[in-house]
Amino acid sequence: MTDWTEKYRPTTLSEVRGNNKARDKLKQWADTWEDHGDAVILHGSPGVGKTSAAHALANDMGWPTIELNASDQRTGDVVKRVAGEAAKSGTLTGGTAGRRVVIMDEADNLTHNADRGGSRAITDVVKSANQPLILIANEFYDMSNSLRNACETIEFRNVSARSIVPALRDICRQENIEYESEALEAIAENDSGDLRSAVNDLQAVATTNGKLTRDDVVTGERDTTSGIFDFLDDLIKKQDAEGALKASYDVDETPDNMLNWIEDNLPKDYEGRELADAYGYMANADRWLGRVRATQNYKYWRYAGDNMTAGVAAARQGKKGGWTRYGPPSYWRKLGSSRGKRDTRDYIARKIAEESGISMSTARREVIPFLSAMTHHCKNRELTVAMAAQYDLEEKHVAFVTGSGKTTNKVQSIVEDAEESKAEAAVEHSGGAFEGFASESDGDEPTDDAEADETDDSADESTEAGAADSEPDETKADDGQASFGDFT
Numbered sequence: 370m371t372d373w374t375e376k377y378r379p380t381t382l383s384e385v386r387g388n389n390k391a392r393d394k395l396k397q398w399a400d401t402w403e404d405h406g407d408a409v410i411l412h413g414s415p416g417v418g419k420t421s422a423a424h425a426l427a428n429d430m431g432w433p434t435i436e437l438n439a440s441d442q443r444t445g446d447v448v449k450r451v452a453g454e455a456a457k458s459g460t461l462t463g464g465t466a467g468r469r470v471v472i473m474d475e476a477d478n479l480t481h482n483a484d485r486g487g488s489r490a491i492t493d494v495v496k497s498a499n500q501p502l503i504l505i506a507n508e509f510y511d512m513s514n515s516l517r518n519a520c521e522t523i524e525f526r527n528v529s530a531r532s533i534v535p536a537l538r539d540i541c542r543q544e545n546i547e548y549e550s551e552a553l554e555a556i557a558e559n560d561s562g563d564l565r566s567a568v569n570d571l572q573a574v575a576t577t578n579g580k581l582t583r584d585d586v587v588t589g590e591r592d593t594t595s596g597i598f599d600f601l602d603d604l605i606k607k608q609d610a611e612g613a614l615k616a617s618y619d620v621d622e623t624p625d626n627m628l629n630w631i632e633d634n635l636p637k638d639y640e641g642r643e644l645a646d647a648y649g650y651m652a653n654a655d656r657w658l659g660r661v662r663a664t665q666n667y668k669y670w671r672y673a674g675d676n677m678t679a680g681v682a683a684a685r686q687g688k689k690g691g692w693t694r695y696g697p698p699s700y701w702r703k704l705g706s707s708r709g710k711r712d713t714r715d716y717i718a719r720k721i722a723e724e725s726g727i728s729m730s731t732a733r734r735e736v737i738p739f740l741s742a743m744t745h746h747c748k749n750r751e752l753t754v755a756m757a758a759q760y761d762l763e764e765k766h767v768a769f770v771t772g773s774g775k776t777t778n779k780v781q782s783i784v785e786d787a788e789e790s791k792a793e794a795a796v797e798h799s800g801g802a803f804e805g806f807a808s809e810s811d812g813d814e815p816t817d818d819a820e821a822d823e824t825d826d827s828a829d830e831s832t833e834a835g836a837a838d839s840e841p842d843e844t845k846a847d848d849g850q851a852s853f854g855d856f857t
Contacts, residue, residue: 382422
């Protein structure tokens with residue numbers, strides 16, 4: 370069955386719904402490109418029409434398109450080779466006036482040094498390109514300052530329900546579907562400015578029933594807050610894998626929101642190995658959701674749901690009883706509302722990425738949540754000290770990961786101990802730095818054979834003594850004490 374979001378994608382800018390100001394600004398950018406030669410960033414929430422507008426503009430201008438996905442071109446050399454070559458002049462393959470437009474989606478997924486130069490490479494391509502270049506991003510401030518400053522920027526806002534309804538009405542007419550106006554209005558209101566989701570919802574309901582009525586539309590009028598709390602209780606404490614999956618069907622939350630709810634409340638009842646296994650399933654769910662965002666194939670939602678519900682329930686070990694105060698997923702949502710917190714998060718992610726050889730995105734999504742669970746409120750003090758020392762964290766960084774107040778005596782003492790640990794490690798590693806020079810100096814003095822034998826004997830004894838002394842240290846390494854290797 371044909372995906373309606375693709376079938377009814379706008380072919381000209383005049384068909385783009387909502388965001389009239391952004392649409393007109395984009396057209397002006399294209400009309401005057403010969404004068405300024407700047408790249409443009411289209412940014413805004415998923416589903417508001419950024420990519421559709423870019424392709425519609427290309428049709429209007431008669432420009433062939435070359436589309437790249439930044440998340441698939443992460444390293445600097447790949448970006449320069451693929452995007453750089455595409456952005457160079459190509460009169461033979463170009464359209465009007467020899468132009469072609471390069472559209473790079475998910476440009477916000479390239480961040481700083483941890484993605485091995487990808488962001489810097491895109492910035493270089495933007496500055497040297499002699500073809501129109503359109504970057505598309507959901508999170509504008511996840512892009513580097515240098516990249517944002519090198520481009521013109523156009524914000525696409527959430528599409529109002531008033532603009533979504535006519536689009537749904539046109540699709541119904543072309544598909545010969547009978548509908549009630551109240552049904553279309555309900556779909557538009559439910560999808561909170563996301564036109565693409567509204568079209569997907571319309572297709573799901575209309576192709577099932579043939580005639581669209583108000584009763585066919587799930588409006589979310591029930592108490593969703595109460596529902597999510599009941600679901601969390603079933604998932605974390607009561608239901609088996611199959612029961613948890615079925616319980617999720619009654620929760621009126623998007624997969625992304627449900628993931629945040631589970632992620633934030635899971636450590637309140639799970640611990641140790643079961644928590645690690647559960648977060649493994651959560652990481653799998655997050656990867657599937659990433660594929661949805663990258664491909665717009667919403668069939669992948671099913672696999673994300675299986676992992677975050679059935680997988681998490683299967684990870685439970687033993688019975689969970691009592692009452693738990695579950696709360697809304699404030700941890701990640703607060704990040705988006707505060708630039709300072711995003712900077713703190715990105716500093717920690719960058720340190721983890723540099724130490725572990727992974728991307729900042731992986732550090733943010735997979736490693737930091739694990740660290741947060743293991744060091745929650747600094748309860749495991751040795752691990753928290755090791756973490757602070759390994760990643761060179763200050764008080765505000767430790768407070769961010771552990772959820773503790775940065776001015777508390779506990780956090781301050783942990784940072785102090787981490788500094789001492791780093792100093793001791795530095796001294797330990799430099800302890801034998803000058804021994805070779807001392808030996809060479811001693812060796813310059815002439816000795817007879819007897820003296821040489823005595824020297825050899827003493828050296829052997831010293832070596833044996835040193836080996837004996839080192840054995841207890843190896844034993845200590847296995848006594849369960851925290852080590853920096855726990856975080857790499």
